[in-house]
Amino acid sequence: MTRVTRLAREAWPWTFLAAFAVWLATITYTGGQGSGAILTAALSFATFSVIVGLGQMLVFTSGPGNVDLSIPATITLAGVVAMKVMDTDNARLLIGIAAALGAAFTVGLANYALIRVLRIPPIIATLSSSFLVLSTAISYGRGIRIKPPPLLADFATARIMGVPLVAIFTVILSIILAQILLRTVYGRSLLATGQNARAAWLSGLDPERTRLITYVASALLAGVAGLCLSGFSGGAALNMGEEFLLASIAVVVIGGTSVAGGKASVPGIWGAALFMYLLVSMLNTFGASAGIRLILTGVIIIAVIVAATRDTGGR
Amino acid sequence: MINAKMLRQALPFLSLAVVLVATFIIQPRTMSYFGLNLMLQYAVPIALATIAQMFVITCNDLDLSIGPFVGLVSCIGATLLLDNPVMGVAALVALILVYAAVGGLIQARNLPSIVVTLGLAFIWLGIAVLILPSPGGKAPQWLKSLMALQTPIIPFPIIAAVVIGLVIQFALMKTSLGVIARGAGGNPVALTRAGWSMFKTKAILFGIAGFFGVLSGLSLLGLTTSGDAHIADRYTLYSIAGVILGGGNFIGGRVSPMGAVIGALTLALAGSFLIFLRISPDWQIGAQGAILIIVLALRALVTRGGQVAA
Numbered sequence: 021m022t023r024v025t026r027l028a029r030e031a032w033p034w035t036f037l038a039a040f041a042v043w044l045a046t047i048t049y050t051g052g053q054g055s056g057a058i059l060t061a062a063l064s065f066a067t068f069s070v071i072v073g074l075g076q077m078l079v080f081t082s083g084p085g086n087v088d089l090s091i092p093a094t095i096t097l098a099g100v101v102a103m104k105v106m107d108t109d110n111a112r113l114l115i116g117i118a119a120a121l122g123a124a125f126t127v128g129l130a131n132y133a134l135i136r137v138l139r140i141p142p143i144i145a146t147l148s149s150s151f152l153v154l155s156t157a158i159s160y161g162r163g164i165r166i167k168p169p170p171l172l173a174d175f176a177t178a179r180i181m182g183v184p185l186v187a188i189f190t191v192i193l194s195i196i197l198a199q200i201l202l203r204t205v206y207g208r209s210l211l212a213t214g215q216n217a218r219a220a221w222l223s224g225l226d227p228e229r230t231r232l233i234t235y236v237a238s239a240l241l242a243g244v245a246g247l248c249l250s251g252f253s254g255g256a257a258l259n260m261g262e263e264f265l266l267a268s269i270a271v272v273v274i275g276g277t278s279v280a281g282g283k284a285s286v287p288g289i290w291g292a293a294l295f296m297y298l299l300v301s302m303l304n305t306f307g308a309s310a311g312i313r314l315i316l317t318g319v320i321i322i323a324v325i326v327a328a329t330r331d332t333g334g335r
Numbered sequence: 336m337i338n339a340k341m342l343r344q345a346l347p348f349l350s351l352a353v354v355l356v357a358t359f360i361i362q363p364r365t366m367s368y369f370g371l372n373l374m375l376q377y378a379v380p381i382a383l384a385t386i387a388q389m390f391v392i393t394c395n396d397l398d399l400s401i402g403p404f405v406g407l408v409s410c411i412g413a414t415l416l417l418d419n420p421v422m423g424v425a426a427l428v429a430l431i432l433v434y435a436a437v438g439g440l441i442q443a444r445n446l447p448s449i450v451v452t453l454g455l456a457f458i459w460l461g462i463a464v465l466i467l468p469s470p471g472g473k474a475p476q477w478l479k480s481l482m483a484l485q486t487p488i489i490p491f492p493i494i495a496a497v498v499i500g501l502v503i504q505f506a507l508m509k510t511s512l513g514v515i516a517r518g519a520g521g522n523p524v525a526l527t528r529a530g531w532s533m534f535k536t537k538a539i540l541f542g543i544a545g546f547f548g549v550l551s552g553l554s555l556l557g558l559t560t561s562g563d564a565h566i567a568d569r570y571t572l573y574s575i576a577g578v579i580l581g582g583g584n585f586i587g588g589r590v591s592p593m594g595a596v597i598g599a600l601t602l603a604l605a606g607s608f609l610i611f612l613r614i615s616p617d618w619q620i621g622a623q624g625a626i627l628i629i630v631l632a633l634r635a636l637v638t639r640g641g642q643v644a645a
Binding site: 085270312316 | 445453459465579634
């Protein structure tokens with residue numbers, strides 16, 4: 021099998037191709053106007069979906085039907101905690117980051133504890149905990165909207181030659197995560213556990229420890245997203261995480277990570293996130309209404325999963 | 336000696352009883368026809384959505400689109416159904432057929448239902464936003480009067496919940512169709528070998544789910560009297576929580592219709608209970624999460640106790 025045909029069998033090259041095609045269609049329509057600006061905006065917004073998508077990908081990979089529904093609540097909690105602790109003061113930036121990530125870490129631990137102790141499916145465990153986490157965020161974040169400290173806002177909105185700094189930071193994070201999946205004991209255990217937890221256990225791996233790390237990692241990534249997002253959009257809002265429940269699942273699935281577990285794709289998440297955002301901006305350019313955009317998003321998700329399932333011979 | 340299975344089945348009822356009694360103690364005035372009516376009226380659409388979710392869970396799938404679907408039905412009900420009843424009914428029937436087709440598609444192509452229904456959620460929301468870009472429209476008069484029905488002695492929401500629960504309990508547990516439905520979740524291979532079509536079974540189960548989604552949307556519209564695309568976004572989570580609170584399992588076709596209705600009532604009551612406790616509304620959702628965790632913990636305890644005894 022040549023390199024090209026092998027690449028064509030993977031999902032992620034297609035996501036980039038689709039993203040490129042959509043971008044091309046958009047700038048053809050505008051006659052080349054704002055082609056760079058669209059890319060910059062796409063990178064900015066796609067980055068947040070990528071950060072949470074990476075966490076959701078780990079959870080998906082850990083086994084069939086595994087999903088983290090507490091991501092939106094964790095994003096909100098981390099954002100609210102960070103803004104309150106930082107209190108617009110640059111000097112308190114590090115304490116704020118530590119507090120936000122600490123809160124996210126706790127959510128991850130709690131999720132794992134619920135799954136392990138109550139022996140309930142992850143979807144129910146993360147659903148129940150998300151209720152509690154969201155309430156904590158709402159109750160803690162009462163009152164006026166607090167602005168992010170200038171340093172955080174600068175970091176979140178800075179650009180180097182049109183490329184958002186957060187996007188560069190996330191690319192590095194993605195490369196590290198891809199290497200972790202490929203080369204570390206945790207990464208190999210995660211893939212093995214996702215394919216067959218019992219076989220992984222019998223071959224001397226520790227599926228429970230792997231799951232623990234997975235849920236904590238997913239929560240921490242949601243925390244990072246919450247931090248960046250509140251810096252980017254001028255403060256934490258109580259509904260800031262909402263759109264990321266569906267987005268995190270969509271980018272993971274479109275990117276080629278298997279819903280059945282045991283197969284992850286880091287580049288696919290980037291391709292899918294860029295594709296999703298560029299698609300929305302294309303429809304905006306064409307003057308489509310919000311309803312049409314939503315319908316097309318749904319149709320694409322279903323079409324992708326139908327196509328992907330056929331390619332793998334019906335998992 | 337009470338065995339673990341009985342205890343497990345009694346758990347949903349005990350949970351509801353605890354919340355109900357606690358509410359009565361804190362606010363005795365709720366122990367009246369009017370009080371119960373007020374506290375439980377929004378439980379009816381939630382219970383219907385929970386039943387819809389339960390039919391999907393029966394065949395080992397999960398429906399992430401039921402919330403937006405209920406919202407879409409409320410939008411159609413407040414516009415098309417009011418202006419042109421024939422077209423309105425046709426649209427609702429078409430929606431049910433789409434639900435059935437999706438069930439068939441999931442079975443035929445062996446697709447993960449979470450992802451397919453996630454896509455559907457976007458589609459329902461999109462159509463609803465096209466119909467009603469902002470909340471509005473008007474509920475048909477018959478719907479409003481139905482939901483405001485003053486039944487003698489026992490408040491309407493309680494009668495509705497019990498009737499819904501009992502009818503479906505009977506249909507699913509005592510009829511041959513119910514056995515096939517549960518078999519689709521319990522052992523699909525055995526069902527296929529026995530000559531039943533999994534494709535048809537799943538299409539029918541999803542179609543029934545769509546039907547109850549329509550009922551949920553219409554009953555919600557009767558209460559709110561105007562349509563809103565986003566009105567039921569939380570219903571997806573509520574319906575899953577309700578099925579689980581009511582003793583349903585995610586796999587194996589083990590569900591309990593009466594339990595699901597009870598679970599929905601418990602969730603709806605918990606809201607009022609917390610208001611009476613003067614706990615800030617901020618903790619409303621959190622308390623529902625806490626109730627869910629407590630019930631699941633009790634169930635885990637009961638199940639483990641049963642295993643030790645056996």
